[in-house]
Amino acid sequence: MRRGSTNRELKHALLERLMHYYHFLCGQPGAPTPDTVTSTEIARLVHMDDTLVRKDLAAIGVRGHPRVGFRSVEVLSAIRGVLGFDTAFESVVIGAGRLGSALASYPGFASLGMGIVGLFDNAPQKVGLTCGRHVIQPMVSLPTVVRNHGVSLAILTVPPDATQEVADQAVAAGIKAIWNFASTSLTTPDDVxxxxxxxxxxxxxxxxxxxxxSEQ
Amino acid sequence: MRRGSTNRELKHALLERLMHYYHFLCGQPGAPTPDTVTSTEIARLVHMDDTLVRKDLAAIGVRGHPRVGFRSVEVLSAIRGVLGFDTAFESVVIGAGRLGSALASYPGFASLGMGIVGLFDNAPQKVGLTCGRHVIQPMVSLPTVVRNHGVSLAILTVPPDATQEVADQAVAAGIKAIWNFASTSLTTPDDVxxxxxxxxxxxxxxxxxxxxxSEQ
Known part of the structure; x- marks a missing residue:
């Protein structure tokens, strides 16, 4: 997080585009993934320029085949590799409000390599309640869960005034990355x-x- | 949405940076907004380069003052103006699942100019239930609500296979923009x-x- 802005934005924009290609190549309801696809077809689906699509795919090592274009399976596999979806990792959600509960139950994360092994909240009236497949746990249990499951990511959906304290607890418990849904800045060690x-x-x-x- | 990619990304990146400046200038818990701020201070808060911060602020017409830097109130006001937060608009949430319920109850939207005047779902077991300050309404009521409240935005949190149909209904009802949380592409008229x-x-x-x- 202590990086130059230009580098960060380029990377983020590329990641975002790759994620768009990935989604649209994964197939839509009623339109399964085709075996092969041209950069023009991808570009049309994601409303981008096909030169940029070709450049992005070249950047992650995907090559087109004469007369057929790109093989979908090769594009999807390259994107999964670059984005680390085949490197499974575990996470916890801290903050069992509406958003935290929604994220803890979101079905789309597993196929992208992320497991959610715990949902935490310190409100006495929430601890022990069942939320989807999770039982809400108190923060005091966080270090044990992080250690036992090798959790690397903490997803924070707590109120702004609690975010820094909860981030500190997560870092102390050993997590390596934080996904912060509160609109607050955080102070964390450089390696998080x-x-x-x-x-x-x-x-x-x-x-x-x-x-x-409305101005027009 | 039918725009060249380069234009779209520049705009999106700038919007995103402005939103970061805005958040961090709005004050954090325990650290209220200072009267004046330098580009170096903003840059440090958002982990960006201060040259870029100055360039962005100049692009939206904010000028620094000798010896004091930028006045926070002027920066905030300029960002609100550019991003349209002072132009209030109304929205509806369609899909009363966990995410839809979280969004319909999110307290941070009002200060950014967006009202939410309805929460819709077609599941008979959900219609009529109370969710925060909303009573879940059936889709058949959508056109009336859109017309009576001048709704311009539909927030879609429905399953992927229902998204296009719901988008069509929202467009027919007269909305001007769609915020789609399903990972599906949508076909809509060019003016939406x-x-x-x-x-x-x-x-x-x-x-x-x-x-x-993990590779290191």
Whole structure:
């Protein structure tokens, strides 16, 4: 997280595009993944330029085949490899509110290599309740769960004023990365990777587009 | 949504950075917003390069003052103006699952100009239930709600195989933008703006970083 901005953005934009290709190549309801696909077809699906699609695929070592284009299975496999989806890792969700419960129950994470082995909350009225396949545990159990399951990621969905304290506890318990859903900055050791997920970035783009429309 | 990729990414990256500045300038728990701030201070807070911070602020018309730097209130106001947060708009959430319920109850949207005036679901066992301040309504009521409240945005949190049909209904009801949380592409008229929110983009970045750590 202590990196130059240019590097970070390039990487993030590429990761984001690869994730779009991945989603659209995984097949849509009623439209299973084709065996082969051209960069033009991918570009049309994701509303991007096909030169950029070819450049991105070349960057991760995927080559097209004469007359058929790209083999979907090769593209998907290369993206999975680059993004680490085949390197399984375990996570915990801390904060069993609506968002935390939604994330802890989200079915799409497993196929991307992430397991969720615990849901934590310190509210006495929540501890012990069942949420999907999880029983909500108190924070005092966090170190044991992290150690026993080799947990590397903590997903934080706690209120802003609790985020730093909970992050400290997660770091002390041994986690290597934090996915922070509160709109607060965090101070963490340099070897802990932090990704801030601001739902409001999406809202900002929509708000911007809607305000432009209303001006027209 | 039918735009060139380069343009789209630049815009998105700038929006995203502005949103980061905005969050960190809005003050953190225990650290209220300072009256003035330098680009170096902003840069340190958001872990970016201060040249880029100055460039971004200049791009939205914010000027620094000799010896004091930027006035926080001017930066915040400029960002609110550019991103349209002062242009209030109404939205509905369609799909009253965990994520839809979390979004419909999220307290941070109002200050960014977005109201949520309805939560919809077609499951008979959900219609009529109370979720936070919303009573879940059937889809048949959507056109009336959109018309009566001047709703411009539909937030879709329905299963992938229902997303296109629901999007069609929202467009027919008159909405101008869609925030799609299902990982499916959508076909919509050119004058409807669509933002796809892939939670898995965040996961991809974390997965990538964790797999790199495990190689070291």
């Amino acid at each position: 990777f932090v990704r801030h997920e601001h739902i409001s970035v999406g809202l900002a783009e929509l708000s911007y587009q809607l305000s432009r429309m | 703006f669509v933002r796809h929110e892939h939670i898995s983009v965040g996961l991809a970045e974390l997965s990538y970083q964790l797999s790199r750590m």
